[in-house]
Every structure is written in structure tokens, then in C-alpha cells.
Amino acid sequence: MHNSEEFRIPIGPQHPALKEPEGFSVALKGEKILGVDIRLGYNHRGIEKAAEERSYIQDIYLIERVCGICSHSHSTCFVQTVEEIAGLTVPARALYIRTIIAELERVHSHLLWLGVAGHEIGFDTLLMYSWRDREVVMDILALVTGNRVNYGMNTIGGVRRDISLQQAQEILKAMDILEERTKYYIEVATNETTIIKRLSGVGVLSREDVLLLDAVGPTARASGVKRDVRVDDPYAAYGELTFNVITDDHCDVYGRTVVRVKELLESYKIIRQALKNLPAGPIAIRAPRKIPAGEALGRYEAPRGEDVHYVKSNGTEKPERVKIRAPTLANVQAVKHMLRDRFLADMPIVVAAIDPCFSCTDRMVRLAEQGSDKSKIISWPSLHAYSIEWHKKQGIDFSELNKKLAARLAR
Amino acid sequence: MLREVLGSIFKKPATNLYPAQKLEMPDKFRGKLKFYPEKCIGCKMCMRDCPTNAITINKIAENKFEAVFDLSRCIYCAQCVDSCPKKALEPTKDVELAQLDKNKLRVVFSYKEKSR
Numbered sequence: 001m002h003n004s005e006e007f008r009i010p011i012g013p014q015h016p017a018l019k020e021p022e023g024f025s026v027a028l029k030g031e032k033i034l035g036v037d038i039r040l041g042y043n044h045r046g047i048e049k050a051a052e053e054r055s056y057i058q059d060i061y062l063i064e065r066v067c068g069i070c071s072h073s074h075s076t077c078f079v080q081t082v083e084e085i086a087g088l089t090v091p092a093r094a095l096y097i098r099t100i101i102a103e104l105e106r107v108h109s110h111l112l113w114l115g116v117a118g119h120e121i122g123f124d125t126l127l128m129y130s131w132r133d134r135e136v137v138m139d140i141l142a143l144v145t146g147n148r149v150n151y152g153m154n155t156i157g158g159v160r161r162d163i164s165l166q167q168a169q170e171i172l173k174a175m176d177i178l179e180e181r182t183k184y185y186i187e188v189a190t191n192e193t194t195i196i197k198r199l200s201g202v203g204v205l206s207r208e209d210v211l212l213l214d215a216v217g218p219t220a221r222a223s224g225v226k227r228d229v230r231v232d233d234p235y236a237a238y239g240e241l242t243f244n245v246i247t248d249d250h251c252d253v254y255g256r257t258v259v260r261v262k263e264l265l266e267s268y269k270i271i272r273q274a275l276k277n278l279p280a281g282p283i284a285i286r287a288p289r290k291i292p293a294g295e296a297l298g299r300y301e302a303p304r305g306e307d308v309h310y311v312k313s314n315g316t317e318k319p320e321r322v323k324i325r326a327p328t329l330a331n332v333q334a335v336k337h338m339l340r341d342r343f344l345a346d347m348p349i350v351v352a353a354i355d356p357c358f359s360c361t362d363r364m365v366r367l368a369e370q371g372s373d374k375s376k377i378i379s380w381p382s383l384h385a386y387s388i389e390w391h392k393k394q395g396i397d398f399s400e401l402n403k404k405l406a407a408r409l410a411r
Numbered sequence: 412m413l414r415e416v417l418g419s420i421f422k423k424p425a426t427n428l429y430p431a432q433k434l435e436m437p438d439k440f441r442g443k444l445k446f447y448p449e450k451c452i453g454c455k456m457c458m459r460d461c462p463t464n465a466i467t468i469n470k471i472a473e474n475k476f477e478a479v480f481d482l483s484r485c486i487y488c489a490q491c492v493d494s495c496p497k498k499a500l501e502p503t504k505d506v507e508l509a510q511l512d513k514n515k516l517r518v519v520f521s522y523k524e525k526s527r
Contacts, residue, residue, distance in 0.1 A: 054462065061462040061488045125416075132425045139437075146441040146502070152488040160493060161439070184415075192412065 006034055011347070013042040020358040024351075028344060036339045036347075038332055043358050051322040056082055056156055056291060059319065063309075064150050066324060067357050069112065071150045072098075072105045073302035074324070077309040079154045080235060081298030085313050086156070086291050092237070092279040094158035099237040100171070100274050101145065101153050103267040107178065108137045109303035110260045110267075113355045114185065117257060120349045121198050126188075133181045140174045143167060158284025168275050175268045182264045189261055199254035203338040203350035206251055215334040216327050217305020218263070219354050221247045222255035229301035241273050253353040289317050302327055304355045328357045436504040441489045443505040446478040446520035450499035457491035457500060466491055475522045482508055482516040 007028045013021040023039035047066055051059045064075040076098055083090060111134040118126030138148050144167055145151035153159050163171075189195060205215065210223045220227045228245045230238040246262040248255040295312040305327030312321040331354040338350050392399075427434060436442065444466075453476045457466050465484035469477050478500075492500045510516050 055460070057460050057490065057494075058462040061486060061490065065486075128425075135425075142440065143437040146437075146439050146489065147487065150486070150488070152441065152490070155493070188412065 009344075013039075020356075022356075022358045024347075026339075026344065026347070031343050031345070033339050033342055033344055033347070036336050038336060040332070040358070048322050048324060052319060055289070055317045056319065057289075059322070060154055060156070061150075061152065063322070063324070064152065064154075067326065068149055069109050069357065070105065070302040070304060070307070072101050072153060073300055073307050074309075074326075075154045076102060076236070077298045077300035077302075077307050078311065078322070079156055080300070081296045081309045081311045082156050082291060082313075082319075083287075084296040084298065085294040085311060086288065088157050088285060088287060090158055091282045091285060093162075093281045094283045095237045096274050096278050097159045097161075097163055097283065098154065099241070100163065100271055101141070101151060101159075102236065103270045103274070104137055104141055104144075104171075105151075106303045107264055107267050108134055108141065109355070110264050111137065113260060113303075113352075114257070116352055116355075117253075117349065120352045121195075123195070130185070133178060136174050136177055140171055143170060155284060155287070157287035158282070160284070162283050163275075163278070168278070171271065171275060175271055179265065179268050182261065182268075186258075186261050186265075189257055195257075196254060199257060199349070200250070200252060202253045202346050203256075203342070203353055204252050205334055205338050209334070209337055213334045213337060214330055215305075215354075216330045217302070217355075218256050218259045219305065219331050219334060221245065222259045223251045224249045227306075229299045229306050233299055235298075235300060237274060238270075240277070241270055243270050243273075253349055256353050290315060291317075291319070304328060304357060305330060326357060328354065332356070436506060438504075439502070440504045440506070441487045441502045443482065443487075443503050443508055443518075444480060444485070444489070444491070445501045445503050446480075447499045447501070448476060448478070448520055448522040450497045451476040451478070452497055452499075454496060456494040456496065460490050460494040462486065462488065462490065471522055477522050478520045480518045480520075482518060483513065 009026045009028060011024040011026060013023045021042040023042060025037040025039065027034040027036070047062060051062055054062060060075050060079060063078045064071045066074045111130045115127040115130040115134070118124065118130065141151060142148045144163060145153045145161060153161060205213075205219065205223050207223050207225060209215075210220045210225045215223070215225075216227065224247055226245050226247055229235070230243075231245055243266045246259050246266060248259050250258065291313040293313055293315040295310070298309045298311070300307045300309075307327055308325040310321070310323040311319050314320040335351055335354055335356075339347060342350070451468065453468060453470055453474075455468050458464075458468055463484045463486055465481045465486075467479040467481075469479065471477050487502075489502045492502055508516075
């Protein structure tokens with residue numbers, strides 16, 4: 001990959017095209033991309049470690065802030081996992097309310113993505129329109145949950161707020177408005193030649209590559225892979241609702257647009273069904289403050305793809321380990337593949353097409369050698385050993401002191 | 412597409428003219444918190460559950476408590492409202508909380524003799 005003819009451009013970590021700090025190093029030959037190195041870690045916030053220092057109730061709000069867009073996804077995934085460890089049976093009404101909020105969130109996330117995608121290809125009118133329509137769903141979320149973002153709807157053992165009849169009417173009214181608008185977007189996406197020409201054949205990811213690189217969410221579904229946790233491993237109320245998994249065989253950014261826009265219609269269908277079948281009963285059961293020792297893995301279909309949470313408890317008020325695998329981490333390898341041998345000008349839309357959320361994704365200890373592109377990922381013990389060796393060379397050596405203390409203890 | 416464009420020319424802006432036209436927040440909005448000192452029993456469950464340590468309950472005399480909120484820390488999740496066994500806390504619709512002076516973000520609800 002490295003020869004005298006190639007030219008390397010660093011994009012980021014701070015770059016006007018990126019909404020979040022992330023480093024891309026693009027190797028170019030003329031206009032063509034030979035390869036891309038993606039460097040994660042600029043947005044690492046240490047949330048997993050911070051979660052170990054807080055109680056389960058405090059963690060719900062911390063985990064909710066892993067992502068500003070799919071906040072309900074992360075908190076539901078965490079809460080489901082904790083409920084599984086504690087063996088709690090969540091009331092049916094709570095599961096339905098979780099599903100409704102989850103789909104409202106998917107609607108707002110996909111409308112947001114549609115606007116961003118429009119912006120990246122220079123179709124700013126689409127940005128204005130879809131974000132205007134997104135306000136409708138944001139107002140509904142504020143009405144039902146009390147917040148526009150980071151809804152704080154979940155608690156261990158259920159949800160915190162009920163949906164009243166009047167609120168249900170408001171939601172249904174908003175769904176009618178949005179359905180009409182979405183049908184218009186589908187018409188625009190499938191009939192406007194400019195959009196079709198601009199997005200077709202860009203960021204191609206074949207079905208085989210999806211399976212090889214383990215892409216998730218709309219990125220996988222746009223390549224004809226029927227991969228959706230809502231159907232594969234139903235959680236909340238999805239097992240009792242009927243809806244279609246939207247797939248497309250364009251395998252490119254155009255396919256991803258079509259999948260997302262059509263998924264909006266499925267979301268409206270799910271919300272209508274869930275509101276119609278909303279069972280009566282309590283919205284939460286009392287959960288213990290101390291969660292019994294155990295471990296569990298939770299899966300959840302976030303708007304961007306499969307979200308995985310692992311929680312290990314040790315019988316106290318605080319979890320021993322929380323591990324989060326956000327969907328962007330699963331898709332980021334696919335981006336590398338999609339960009340190879342494509343043009344640099346397509347990079348913004350290809351990166352935007354996975355709907356990346358880097359602050360969800362950032363993790364990793366990585367060392368880069370200055371002056372060369374070699375880098376390696378090292379484990380904590382070897383970093384520890386390296387640090388001790390390095391300081392030994394600087395004259396800070398604890399081995400004599402260790403021996404002295406050991407001898408004194410032996411006496 | 413063209414019909415949509417021509418139609419938009421005669422429409423008024425979709426955005427709200429914010430400072431002139433105030434937004435009405437829905438009921439039960441999670442805004443600035445309100446504290447009822449006469450209801451507080453000093454169990455400090457709110458302090459224990461607050462994810463950001465934004466709330467402090469001080470005992471000022473026997474069965475008399477005051478609450479100190481640090482609005483710069485508060486994330487407006489209203490978990491304290493759920494945790495309180497005596498409903499001494501309540502979220503309000505107040506959302507215009509921006510301040511230039513950091514000290515003004517510290518809100519004290521002191522115990523008043525009359526309020527009982």
C-alpha cells in the first residue's frame with residue numbers, strides 16, 4: 001500500500017466534514033483511494049469504567065448518554081440485560097411503551113440521517129425538509145417522555161411514565177402527518193434521477209462482504225442480508241407485532257437510503273399496532289437495589305444496527321463490568337472496504353451512509369510509531385510491562401526495593 | 412418536486428421566532444426542579460440516586476431541611492422525583508436556565524417557617 005506514487009491525506013480528527021472528532025488517513029493515487037486507515041479513540045470518554053463506579057439506577061442515565069441519537073437504544077439494552085440477571089418479569093404495558101419509544105426514536109434517527117445524507121451530497125433542501133418533519137416526532141417525544149433527547153423513560157423493571165389516551169391520540173395524529181411526508185420522500189428517492197445517479201454504485205458492499213465483515217443494521221439490509229434483532233431475537237413487544245424487515249439488493253448508498261426511508265413506514269405501522277394493542281396494567285415492578293451475582297448479554301436493534309451490552313454483576317449495588325458494542329464499531333470495517341478503489345469525493349457520503357456515531361464506538365489502546373504508518377494494538381498487561389521497562393531505562397528501578405521489602409517480610 | 416418548491420415560496424418560515432415567540436413546554440416536562448421543604452423527611456434518597464451529584468439536602472434544624480441544586484450539574488432526568496418517597500420534589504416547565512454567572516446556577520430552597 002505504501003509506495004512513492006501514493007499521496008496520503010489526513011482527514012480529521014478535526015475536520016469540517018466530520019461532526020465528531022475521528023482520524024482518517026487516506027492513501028491516494030490521483031483521485032483514487034488506495035486504502036483508508038481509520039483511527040478511533042479521539043472521542044473516548046471512559047463510560048464503561050465510569051459505569052462500574054455508579055449504582056444501577058445512576059448507570060441508566062450514564063449509559064443513555066453513550067449516544068445522543070440512539071439514547072433509548074442503549075438504556076433499553078442495558079436495562080434488559082440487568083433485568084435478565086435479576087430475573088425480573090417486566091409488565092406487558094411497560095414492554096409496549098418501550099417499543100413505542102424505540103420506534104419513535106428510529107423515526108427521528110432515520111429522518112436525521114436522511115437530512116445529513118442530503119447535506120453530504122449537496123442536496124440541502126432535503127436537509128431542511130426532513131429536519132422540519134423531524135420536529136414533529138421530537139415534539140411527540142417531549143410530550144410523552146418529558147425530554148426531547150435522552151428521554152429517561154427506562155427504569156429497571158419497567159418504564160417511568162405512562163402513555164395516556166390523549167397522548168396516544170397525539171402520537172397517532174403525528175404518525176398520519178409523517179406517513180404522508182415519508183411517502184413523498186420515497187417518491188423523491190425512487191424517481192429523482194439526480195439522487196439515483198449520485199448514490200448508485202457508491203460505497204458498494206456485496207452480500208458476501210457483509211457476511212465477511214459482519215456489518216449490521218441498514219448497512220447489512222441494503223445488501224440483501226435479512227439481519228434484524230427485532231425479528232431474529234425478539235425483545236420488548238416485537239414478538240407480538242407484525243412488520244416486515246426491509247431489504248434491498250442495490251448494495252450501495254442508494255440501497256441504504258431506500259431501506260431507511262421504507263423502514264420509516266414500518267415504524268409507523270409498529271407504533272400504530274402497539275398503541276392499539278397497548279395492554280392495561282402496571283408500568284413497572286419494584287426492582288431490588290442490589291442485583292444478584294451473574295452475567296448476561298443483551299441485544300437490541302438500534303436505528304444504526306445491532307447494539308450489544310454485556311453486564312456482569314457481583315451482588316452489590318454497582319455492576320462489576322459493563323461492556324458496550326455500539327453498531328458503528330461493527331460497521332466501521334465495512335467503510336474501509338467500501339472506500340477502496342473509489343474516488344475521494346465519495347468519501348463523505350460513504351462514511352455518512354453507515355450513520356456513524358463515533359462517540360458510541362470509541363475504545364482501544366493503540367500505539368502509532370512516529371514517522372511510519374505501523375501501529376499496533378496492545379493489551380493492558382503488555383502496556384504495563386512496557387511502561388516498567390521504559391522507566392527502568394530512565395533509571396527508575398523498583399526491583400531492588402521489591403527484593404528488600406520481600407526480605408523484610410520474610411524475616 | 413417543482414410543485415413543492417413553488418408552494419414553499421409563499422409559506423411562512425417553518426422555524427419558531429424564538430425570543431419573541433415563547434415555546435410552550437408540554438405538561439410534565441422535565442425542566443428545573445422545585446423543592447417543597449415542608450414535605451422533606453431527610454432520607455436523602457434523591458442524593459443517593461442522583462447520577463451527577465447535583466442535589467444536596469442539608470439538615471438545618473430538627474425535621475427541617477433545605478435543598479441545594481447545582482443546575483450546572485443537573486441533567487434533568489428527574490430520577491430524584493421518582494426516588495422521593497414523600498413527593499417533596501417536582502419538575503417544572505422552566506427551561507430558560509442559561510446564565511452568565513456560574514453562581515446563579517446554584518439554587519437554594521431554604522426552609523421557611525410560614526410555609527408549614
